[in-house]
Amino acid sequence: MSERAHYPPGVPCWVDTLQPDPEAATRFYAALFGWQIVGPGETPGTPSGKYFVAQLRGRDVAGISSLPPRGAPPSAFWNTYVAVDDLDAACGRASSAGGAVVVPPTDAPPAGRLAVISDPSGAAISLWEARDRVGAGCVNEAAAWAMSALLTRDIDTAKRFYRDVFGWNSETFSPGGADVTLFRLPGFVGGEPQQPVPRDVVAVALPMGADVPANVPAHWSVDFWTDDANAAAAKAPQLGGSVVTPPHDAPGFRRCVLADPQGAVFSLSQLVRF
Secondary structure: OEEOOOOOOOOEEEEEEEEOOHHHHHHHHHHHHOOEEEEEEEEOOEEEEEEEEEEEOOEEEEEEEEOOOOOOOOOOEEEEEEEOOOHHHHHHHHHHOOOEEEEEEEEEOOOEEEEEEEOOOOOEEEEEEEOOOOOOOEEOOEOOEEEEEEEEOOHHHHHHHHHHHHOOEEEEEOHHHOOEEEEEOOOOOOOOOOOOOOOOEEEEEEEOOOOOOOOOOOEEEEEEEOOOHHHHHHHHHHOOOEEEEEEEEEOOEEEEEEEOOOOOEEEEEEEOOO
């Protein structure tokens, strides 16, 4: 496991899910992951909304929020935040690199400031300039967030965009014959020694092939670690969720993709060998 009290600029630092019924979502994830739920507070930029914080061992691991009344997809989804030291400058870099600012810099007192940008393919990712809340207090343990992944049809454009905005280098390899692009931040030491990826990897990108329906847009997904992918996949439907991709073996992991009762999709990874 890895406890965190600081995230350098360019490192993904937080995930949350936006939900039509956040209270129902808290019940699902508390039962699936064993999360303790704190709140609600106010959703940043939406005073009438609610924001819950999920915790493990008293440390923040994820957020569960109301959907804003306008400008968001109609169904639930998971969202990734990247730490920045200057929110306005990061938004400027995103625009210059061919992306767009979806939600302009917004105060979320006293936790910090946020914005949402999209890359040239339309995949949205959030920016976080921390004040009182730096991000997840623990990662890379069962029921905690481990990695975020970009799914896109234009890997080359994504490599250039995220290099220009966050300083990420990229390296592509093919475990098991499937191309995976590693986004690496020079000088960062994260991850865990037992992970089968270099410890400066901050995110990954996967190509959306011909098997993905054309109406599925480029997007960022989130992955949580689990001690038992089979058990989690069996439990999710009992709680009102669904299994999108059944448990299967991947290099170093046993993985599955689930959806919560309101449609937010996420994946689980069980480390199976060192």
